[in-house]
Amino acid sequence: MPDGWVGRSVPRREGRDKVTGAAKYVDDLHVEGMLHGATVRSTIPRGKIVAIHYEGDLPWDEIVVATAADVPGANEVKLIQTDQPLLADGVVNHVEEPIVLLAHADREVVEKARRHVRIEYAPLPSVHSIDDALAADTVVWGTDNVFTHYTAGQGNVDAVWADAPHELSGEYTTGAQEQMYIEAQGMIAEYDPDAGVTVRGSLQCPYYIQTALCPLFGLPPDKVRIVQMATGGGFGGKEEYPSIIAGHAALLAYKSGKPVKIVYDRIEDVTATTKRHPSRTKIRSAFDDTGKLLALDIDFVIDGGAYITLSPVVLSRGTIHAAGPYRCDNVRVDSRAVATSSPPHGAFRGFGAPQSIFALERHMDRIADYLGLDPVQVRRRNLLQQGQTSSVGQTIDEPVDLDKLVDRALADADWVAKRKAFDEHNASTTGPIRKGIGLSVFYHGSGFTGAGEVHLASKAVVEATAEGRLRVLAASTEIGQGTNTIFSQIVGDAAHVPIDRIDVVQPDTAHVPNSGPTVASRTCMVVGNLLAQATADVVGQLQGAGHLPATWDAEQFTAACRAWYADHDALVGRANYQPPAGVHWDEKNFRGDAYSAYAWACYVAAVTVDTRTAEIRVDDFVAIQEIGKTVNPILAGGQIEGGVAQAIGWAVYEDVVWKDGRVANPQMTNYIIPTAVDTPPIRVAFLEPFAPQPVAKGIGELPMDGPAPAVLNAVAHATGVDPRGVPLMPETLMDLLTTQETAQ
Amino acid sequence: MSHVNVTLTVNGTEHTVSVHPMARLLDVLRTEVGLTGTKEGCGEGECGACSVFIDGVLTNACLVPVLSASGTTIQTVEGLEGAAETLGPLQQAFIETGGAQCGICTPGMLVAAASLLRRNPDPSDAQIREGLAGNLCxxxxxxxxxxxxVDAARRMKEARS
Incomplete structure (x- = not known):
């Protein structure tokens, strides 16, 4: 048992409320006099709004109606840019774009009314693929449909091709993915002329919503209060879109003077809110006979949808991760985020990295195939070592031992024996069943990219009460990942007090400081560290006043607090983010220290493919990672397992079907996420930390990066076909198998 | 259609509510009876977040018109053994073993798990996966x-012996 709370599997702090049905999510909240809101959305991908008709036998005089003209401030959803309106004004740029808001006390009336608002359009041409966006025959954004263009890398790839012993190229694609949190999105807003706007709801980032709502209503931050309710999953899907729902509910509340609840049903949630960016990656590589990489030329494009939203930062992370955890002297990553006429794609666990890592890790297996080498051997030939630099010029300072990571994964997965047994089975069988095993090696940067954490300038506060209780104040949200528990463990250790004396305050912008958004695997590493410092500030004040000795126990801490309050009104510890020394990022040239820490991983998937039905079943999954210090093994394991299952879904089950820019399968009955039966046992282990003084690296997104290429590499091993895209649906695999059969 | 009176026994207490006969049992439980532990994830019987017992049978409450549940005995997550003061073995196991994360599927998952363990007190991993396949997490x-x-089954077995 470790000394202290960190390192122990402390049970989830809010677990009791969650297992008794007591936890209150937004739809569980009823506010007296509340109206129900609904959203009328565009039915076409792009066009001018000619007229809006309110039809049908409905009490229109009782129904609150809001359009763009009712927005009291600027009709812009402030994020990185302000190109997205809260409500379409004269023109729509994607299917399901919000145009009119309605509210009524009777939910059935408002739902009926929603279906009786008829909008006349003059359609305009639209764009529905990355290729069409790049061709720019139809321009839907700027002058060329390109939101953002980055060039990153090192060396000179063009000098390598002429003398390269081997060259291999390939094109890889990844599809959109729906977050499919089980709790659909929702908000309840209230407006009071004196107090301003108050919004409660399902969300990841309270201060993002506050930032968006202030200009919409022309209100200062202290008149826009955002409160997080218990939140039933986020995965990035509740990062930026909640600002829009909050704005809608608040606008209806502002216009009606009554509380307004908007809770989406599943179809509205899936069709209207964000998804993972679809991507297309072209890789041209040069290597020697042993598989040593000589050049990687990567052209990475993501589909951002109709507005820019978070696409530049998604692209940035995908760009930085595109060359993987490998040493290569000549790398060029040319990357673009482009506009199409689908609803904006947005944050989703992994944030661009799963897309570019999928392409590279499939490509690494193809290099091995081309050379007739083992895929493990080709990767080992290139793994980054301590002191080497990544493709963006970041020197790896920590004593990484990626071979050890790979060794452990192979041992746990029984790689050698299985690879051999599967090869023998596949060569000798006359039946339809094929078996394969595949791997991926990857890393994921913790926290905001580059100078992002400096710009965020996060703050956290720990208050001590006269009874010696500690109140944790941060905007970081518990969305299932364990924020409440790990914060308690970190603060408990810093103050030497039991966990049950710590209260993690529910994020509420009226009470908690801005510790930054709950994204980018940053909560534990960045905010956890701030809370340790804020607690140390409390301890320092108690010691400075002579109330607490240099070493102390919980009872002495309580006594010290009591003594402090004899002549003080409050005891507040504060911490502000300070960048680690010696970390530099050159945003313009995309060079330098992209992240202050990386988590490293090797994943192995074993699959069975039925060649008659082209069904793929993942039988076994081994996930080995180095994450520095593990704060809570059960919660950390849960993060990895959940991410792996979600990524297996992306790899072989979850197919977003688009029809003219609209999702055609927006239900759980036709967009298939893995069930308990579809998911293999996921065997997780955390390697001993590489560094002697390890930090707790971010882990929320890491498990999304590796499974898709590992599974597809296993399918390639099982069948001999060369799948290049996810999701690999049976239809696609059937075509590949048929083509292979015809060729033989 | 006008409202009708429907009587339900929910977690041991009888409730008579005046509702539209085709109102979903899920909505009646959440709004009329005031038990919000039962959740809605999909509204079409796919996710199992609204799992309840109707006369002991595991059911998706989002698919049941309230009139057809008239006179039945319903058990929700709030009425599971140990959901009140001291936690029961299932709830304890879900907290300690990490079975609950965001918590939104948890009520339905617990009801489905309780149903499984009533039918099969010592299920294999495969039987558990099969038994919970109607509940998405x-x-x-x-x-x-x-x-x-597995942990809950062990705790229950110990409590019996």
């Missing part, structure tokens, strides 16, 4: 849900 990858049910 997006957080856990199911590994720790399976372990939680």
């Amino acid at each position: 997006r957080c856990t990858g199911y590994t720790r849900i399976v372990e939680s049910v």
